[in-house]
Amino acid sequence: QVQLQESGPGLVKPSETLSLTCTVSGYSISSGYYWGWIRQPPGKGLEWIGSIYHSGSTYYNPSLKSRVTMSVDTSRNQFSLKLTSVTAADTAVYYCARSYYASGSFFYDYWGQGTLVTVSS
Amino acid sequence: ETVLTQSPGTLSLSPGERATLSCRASQSVSRNYLAWYQQKPGQAPRLLIHGASSRATGIPDRFSGSGSGTDFTLTISRLEPEDFAVYYCQQYGSSPNTFGQGTRLEIK
Numbered sequence: 001q002v003q004l005q006e007s008g009p010g011l012v013k014p015s016e017t018l019s020l021t022c023t024v025s026g027y028s029i030s031s032g033y034y035w036g037w038i039r040q041p042p043g044k045g046l047e048w049i050g051s052i053y054h055s056g057s058t059y060y061n062p063s064l065k066s067r068v069t070m071s072v073d074t075s076r077n078q079f080s081l082k083l084t085s086v087t088a089a090d091t092a093v094y095y096c097a098r099s100y101y102a103s104g105s106f107f108y109d110y111w112g113q114g115t116l117v118t119v120s121s
Numbered sequence: 122e123t124v125l126t127q128s129p130g131t132l133s134l135s136p137g138e139r140a141t142l143s144c145r146a147s148q149s150v151s152r153n154y155l156a157w158y159q160q161k162p163g164q165a166p167r168l169l170i171h172g173a174s175s176r177a178t179g180i181p182d183r184f185s186g187s188g189s190g191t192d193f194t195l196t197i198s199r200l201e202p203e204d205f206a207v208y209y210c211q212q213y214g215s216s217p218n219t220f221g222q223g224t225r226l227e228i229k
Contacts, residue, residue, distance in 0.1 A: 045209065045220050045221070045222045045223055046166065046209060046211070046220040047220070048217055048218050048219070048220075059216065061217045062217060063217070095165055095166075097165075100171070102152075102154055102213055103151065103152065103154070103214070104215075104216050105154065105213035105214065105215060105216045105217070105218045106213055106218055107154075107156040107168065107171050107211060107213045107218070108156075108158075108166070108168060109168050109171075109177060109178075111165035111166060111167070112165060113164070113165055114165050
């Protein structure tokens with residue numbers, strides 16, 4: 001059974017960098033699939049942030065592309081997200097998910113439980 | 122970017138009834154690459170349907186998806202108590218993939 005678990009600080013100061021890691025178990029990242037991040041502001045809908053392949057190939061949402069960096073560590077079966085220059089608008093539950101690639105886009109079949117990141121001084 | 126509009130915003134029904142949820146896209150969804158997710162409070166979304174009508178692994182057959190182009194529907198044939206949740210549609214026919222704003226299915 002594929003399982004994903006997000007980890008990282010729950011509180012980030014404005015203008016700083018949000019950093020999260022997703023640890024995958026039950027499946028080797030190197031075996032295939034893209035791996036992605038999706039966020040959900042409290043009480044609101046879902047927004048795709050980006051997805052990464054084990055080779056390091058990435059796709060980012062254009063609305064966030066200038067602030068997002070994703071990386072992968074196949075030896076630890078983990079992938080990570082960095083979002084720079086955060087503001088209160090970046091407060092959200094951040095989910096990691098296995099991304100099924102289809103013609104340049106993705107849907108998501110396995111999800112982590114999510115982690116709330118609050119941006120506040 | 123493709124905008125998805127879901128209707129109704131809230132649907133109030135009783136267990137055993139049939140639920141019909143709508144998702145309309147601002148432009149045609151390529152290859153009918155449309156997915157549906159269920160989300161319960163405090164939980165991650167769960168994939169129900171992909172490719173507009175293909176059920177994901179382990180999803181009961183009371184859930185079915187249909188539609189093409191810009192108009193898609195999720196139908197729950199006979200509501201079970203555990204089906205009351207928020208449902209999101211998502212298009213992945215073009216990048217960036219985008220989600221609808223959700224339909225809340227509540228117990229009447």
